[in-house]
Amino acid sequence: xxxxxxxxxxxxxxxxxxxxxxYKDRKLLNAEERINQTVEITKHTVDIEExxxxxxxxxxDTPGFGDAVNNNECWRPITDYIDQQFEQYFRDESGLxxxxxxxxxxxxxxxxxxxxxxxxxxxxVEFMKALHEKVNIIPLISKADCLTPTEVKKLKDxxxxxxxxxxxxxYQFPECDSDEEEEFxxxxxxxxxxxxFAVIGSNTVVEARGQRVRGRLYPWGIVEVExxxxxxxxxxxxxxxxxxxHDLKDVTCDVHYENYRAHCxxxxxxxxxxxxxxxxxxxxxxxxxxxxxxxxxxxMKDEELKRMQEMLEKMQxxxxxxDQ
Amino acid sequence: MADSVISExxxxxxxxxxSIDFSYVGIDAILEQMRRKAMKQGFELNIxxxxxxxxxxxxxxxxxxxxxxxxxxxxxxxxxxxPKTIEIKSVSHDIEExxxxxxxxxxDTPGFGDQINNENCWQPIMKFIxxxxxxxxxxxxxxxxxxxxxxxxxxxCIYFIPPTGHCLRPLDVEFMRRLxxxxxxxxxxxxxDTLTLEERDFFKKKIREELRANGIDVYPxxxxxxxxxxxxxxxxxxxxxxxxxxxxxxxxxxxxRRLLGRKTKWGTIEVENxxxxxxxxxxxLLIRTHMQNIKDITSSIHYEMYRVCRLNxxxxxxxxxxxxxxxxxxx
Numbered sequence: 059x060x061x062x063x064x065x066x067x068x069x070x071x072x073x074x075x076x077x078x079x080x081y082k083d084r085k086l087l088n089a090e091e092r093i094n095q096t097v098e099i100t101k102h103t104v105d106i107e108e109x110x111x112x113x114x115x116x117x118x119d120t121p122g123f124g125d126a127v128n129n130n131e132c133w134r135p136i137t138d139y140i141d142q143q144f145e146q147y148f149r150d151e152s153g154l155x156x157x158x159x160x161x162x163x164x165x166x167x168x169x170x171x172x173x174x175x176x177x178x179x180x181x182x183v184e185f186m187k188a189l190h191e192k193v194n195i196i197p198l199i200s201k202a203d204c205l206t207p208t209e210v211k212k213l214k215d216x217x218x219x220x221x222x223x224x225x226x227x228x229y230q231f232p233e234c235d236s237d238e239e240e241e242f243x244x245x246x247x248x249x250x251x252x253x254x255f256a257v258i259g260s261n262t263v264v265e266a267r268g269q270r271v272r273g274r275l276y277p278w279g280i281v282e283v284e285x286x287x288x289x290x291x292x293x294x295x296x297x298x299x300x301x302x303x304h305d306l307k308d309v310t311c312d313v314h315y316e317n318y319r320a321h322c323x324x325x326x327x328x329x330x331x332x333x334x335x336x337x338x339x340x341x342x343x344x345x346x347x348x349x350x351x352x353x354x355x356x357x358m359k360d361e362e363l364k365r366m367q368e369m370l371e372k373m374q375x376x377x378x379x380x381d382q
Numbered sequence: 383m384a385d386s387v388i389s390e391x392x393x394x395x396x397x398x399x400x401s402i403d404f405s406y407v408g409i410d411a412i413l414e415q416m417r418r419k420a421m422k423q424g425f426e427l428n429i430x431x432x433x434x435x436x437x438x439x440x441x442x443x444x445x446x447x448x449x450x451x452x453x454x455x456x457x458x459x460x461x462x463x464x465p466k467t468i469e470i471k472s473v474s475h476d477i478e479e480x481x482x483x484x485x486x487x488x489x490d491t492p493g494f495g496d497q498i499n500n501e502n503c504w505q506p507i508m509k510f511i512x513x514x515x516x517x518x519x520x521x522x523x524x525x526x527x528x529x530x531x532x533x534x535x536x537x538x539c540i541y542f543i544p545p546t547g548h549c550l551r552p553l554d555v556e557f558m559r560r561l562x563x564x565x566x567x568x569x570x571x572x573x574x575d576t577l578t579l580e581e582r583d584f585f586k587k588k589i590r591e592e593l594r595a596n597g598i599d600v601y602p603x604x605x606x607x608x609x610x611x612x613x614x615x616x617x618x619x620x621x622x623x624x625x626x627x628x629x630x631x632x633x634x635x636x637x638x639r640r641l642l643g644r645k646t647k648w649g650t651i652e653v654e655n656x657x658x659x660x661x662x663x664x665x666x667l668l669i670r671t672h673m674q675n676i677k678d679i680t681s682s683i684h685y686e687m688y689r690v691c692r693l694n695x696x697x698x699x700x701x702x703x704x705x706x707x708x709x710x711x712x713x
Contacts, residue, residue: 065546127553128499174544174573175436181498204545204576206646274578277657279649287647 059193060117061136061185062170063124066200071168071259072117074272074283075295076106097122097135118164124181133185140164140192144318149355152362165310166229166298167193170200171254177216178224186226192314194229194306196298197221202256202289203274203281210256217254228253229309231302249297255290258283313380320373323366330363424476424483426533427673428514430565431488432507432557433542434495437572442540442629443488445642445653446665447477468493468506489536495553504557511536511564515688537680538601538668539565542572543624547581549588558598564684566601566676568668569593574626574659575644575651582626589624600624602672606679619667625660628653 060068098121106113118139123132143163150159167189171182178186186195199205199213221228231250258281264273266280273282283291298306431439474487489510494503514535521531539561543554558567569589571577577585593600600623602616630653633640642653653661668676 063546065544065548125551127556128501130499132498172436172544173576174434174438175496179435179496184498201545201576203646203648204573206644276575276578276649276651278651279646281648 059120059136059140059164059167060170061120061123061167062200063172064121066170066172067257067259068119068168068170068200070261071170071198071200071257071291073261074259074291075298076104076115097132099135099139116162123185129181132181133188136185137188137192140189141318144192144315145322147315148319148322152358154358163310163315164193166306167195169195169197171197171217173199173201173205173213173256177213178220183220183224183226186221186228187224190227191317194309194314195226196229197254198294199254199256201258203258205256214252214254214256229306231297249293252290252293255294257291257294258289259291316373317377320370320377323370323373326359327363327367327370421481421483423530424485425673426485426487427677428487428489428534428537429668430491430507430511430536430539431542432491432494432539433572434544435492437542437544438629439490439540439542439572441631442570442572442627442661444631445629445661446668447475447486449475449477468503470506470510487534500553503553504560508560508564511539511561512688515685516692518685519689519692533681535680535685536565538676539567541567541569543569543589545571545573545576545585545626547577547585549585550592555592555596555598558593558600559596562598562600564688566603566679566684567598568601568664569624570664571624571626573628575628577626586622586624586626601676601679603679606683615671619663622660622663625664625667627661627664628659629661 060072062068100119100121101116102119103114103116106115120136123136126132140163147159147161147163150156169182169186171178186197189195197217199210199217202210205213231246258274260272260274260281260283262272262274263270264275264280265271266273266282271282271284273280282288286292429443431443433439469492471490471492472487473490474485477484477486491507494507497503518531518533518535521527541554541558541561543550558569561567571582571585571589574582599605602619604616604620607613607616628644628651630642630644630651632642632644634643634645634650635641636643636650636652641655644651644653652658656662
């Protein structure tokens with residue numbers, strides 16, 4: 059998922075990362091049309107294959123985020139979407155036929171911080187706090203070509219401080235095992251010190267130092283996207299795709315999804331306890347579903363709930379430990 | 383004064399071209415008199431800068447006037463906290479160059495557009511501008527008024543547009559629509575070093591289209607062009623707005639010269655180089671060519687409009703009230 063105000067280079071970065079052109083026919087709205095727009099959720103799916111390995115990549119975009127004059131709760135549609143995906147997976151998992159579950163859960167959210175401010179803005183803080191318990195957040199400093207190296211460092215330090223100060227839990231790189239190679243540990247350490255990554259995206263190829271590279275051409279010089287001394291794009295790509303993709307999925311499964319699941323079950327059992335007293339029908343899950351399906355679902359859940367109630371105590375204890 | 387001018391013409395000239403002597407009255411010497419008076423009195427200029435935090439407003443002010451005139455030079459850059467409500471902070475400096483003195487006031491608006499809910503964030507700013515007009519009005523309609531009324535009216539408002547490269551945001555449109563009616567607005571694209579030249583042209587075209595579509599008249603306004611010459615000059619400017627600017631108060635060595643600029647790993651951006659950014663055009667507009675025009679439009683058009691509004695209000699309220707009411711004195 060990519061989130062951030064419009065004009066921060068999200069689409070360009072996505073295209074650069076995956077060397078595709080996902081946004082060919084995009085229509086950009088002008089200011090008038092955007093005044094009354096609410097945040098939308100759009101999905102683009104692409105199948106990438108490289109050396110025999112297939113990847114089904116889904117990019118979830120959030121046009122309209124942070125653009126309006128009044129941005130109160132502009133993250134609500136996004137949190138609802140993430141919850142819906144968890145919901146869907148929960149139902150599929152609890153269902154009888156589990157062979158072909160589609161995993162639509164959001165594994166990672168790239169949040170674009172504008173480089174123009176002096177750190178995090180109120181809307182950035184609120185967004186990350188609303189989402190840090192539901193998805194892996196990776197903050198990025200976008201359009202980093204308008205910052206000098208000292209400014210980049212200052213901004214990164216500021217952002218890191220503020221993330222700590224506000225208690226935002228962004229995605230943490232896992233610690234290296236002690237038996238890993240020194241080189242790997244060194245790379246890992248560098249990676250951690252570099253967050254949040256300052257990135258620049260580009261879809262155009264320019265000529266620099268006799269080579270054709272992807273970059274941006276300015277009258278005063280050429281910014282190369284893949285040059286490590288210019289920006290952290292290479293580090294981001296390596297991290298996202300080459301080294302930590304699996305870890306992102308694991309954390310989503312083990313932590314965020316389990317949190318959601320436990321929360322859901324708790325709610326359901328407490329409602330069940332209430333209903334046993336008042337004798338009203340079981341609550342319908344928040345997704346809009348036709349009644350016939352709900353009936354079947356309710357019967358299934360009825361049986362499973364009895365099993366889950368026993369497991370619930372175990373889950374609660376696990377969660378308690380995780381919080382600590 | 384006329385005598386001294388005639389005496390400057392060498393005597394030999396008088397003999398060869400007597401027509402100069404006889405028909406020359408010396409009216410153009412008034413320019414010299416005005417110049418002397420202006421040098422004695424000095425000028426006032428009040429500029430307001432509006433935009434989200436971090437867009438380089440203070441740096442641009444410092445670059446424009448080549449000295450530390452922004453509020454940050456007073457406060458120091460210790461903590462850049464975003465205030466919860468919009469504040470209006472005014473800092474004045476006396477600048478002098480070649481004997482000409484200017485009292486420059488930079489009015490900053492920290493907190494604009496930084497909150498989550500930015501509705502009505504233009505209200506404190508409009509109120510401030512109207513308060514300045516009110517202050518001037520009260521001084522003007524005093525019975526015993528000062529010879530030179532201190533002019534705190536906002537002459538020009540520089541609005542900083544973030545370089546998204548797409549188009550104006552709803553907040554920008556709303557703000558400029560309301561304020562172009564009370565003050566001269568000069569929109570600029572801030573931190574323009576993040577846009578390539580094609581992106582910059584595209585962005586500017588989009589902005590101009592949107593301004594036209596929304597009926598927003600920024601400085602130089604079409605309706606205030608006085609004659610064909612003005613119109614020609616102003617048309618050229620109108621084709622270039624909004625100016626894409628980059629500010630810097632640090633000097634670097636480029637090709638053996640010391641220049642203001644920003645140094646990055648891929649090159650150094652020279653602020654005063656028109657191939658890099660349009661800072662020089664903005665400076666020329668604001669200071670070298672159109673400063674007097676900006677002040678004139680503020681006092682003769684925006685202020686007069688305010689005055690007419692206010693006095694009409696007073697008249698409708700003061701039907702039958704006693705003489706002490708200010709409106710009655712104006713007639």
